[in-house]
Amino acid sequence: MSTLKERLHADVVSHMKDGNRIALNATRNVLSEIDTREKAGQRPIQLDDAQITKMLQKEASQYHEVARLYEEAGESERAATEIADAEVIEAYLPEPLTAEEVESIVDEVIASLKDDGVELSLMHMGYVMKPVTEKIGGRFDGKALSEIVRRRLS
16 A cells, blocks of 8 residues: 555556646645655655645635635636535545444543543543544544534533
């Protein structure tokens, strides 16, 4: 199994051969951002797939935000380009979870914490959020997740 970064590099070559300029530009931009982040600190680092996935989620979100701004400004053609770029990036993201799946994970974590003898209230939201966030792995919106956990704990 290749890493996400290797897959992005392979897809750049594929997009060049296919002549898919939109996908090529979006993929190159992502690889450029990965390289920048890896070389940004005092010592170079190697981003793992989880870190790259988190970065891709942010990038896709930024493309959608820029598209919204273009749409509000009456620049629908530019907005469509930004949305196309976001869709290319989103193809590399894992399948998002449904609210029902997340609620089930939250219930499992709460049950396991209660089995360990932890008395839970809203003040213990962090105890629940940490293991749930690890299980979800960025496949669900953070705000919606915290709202689900808050509802379950109250």
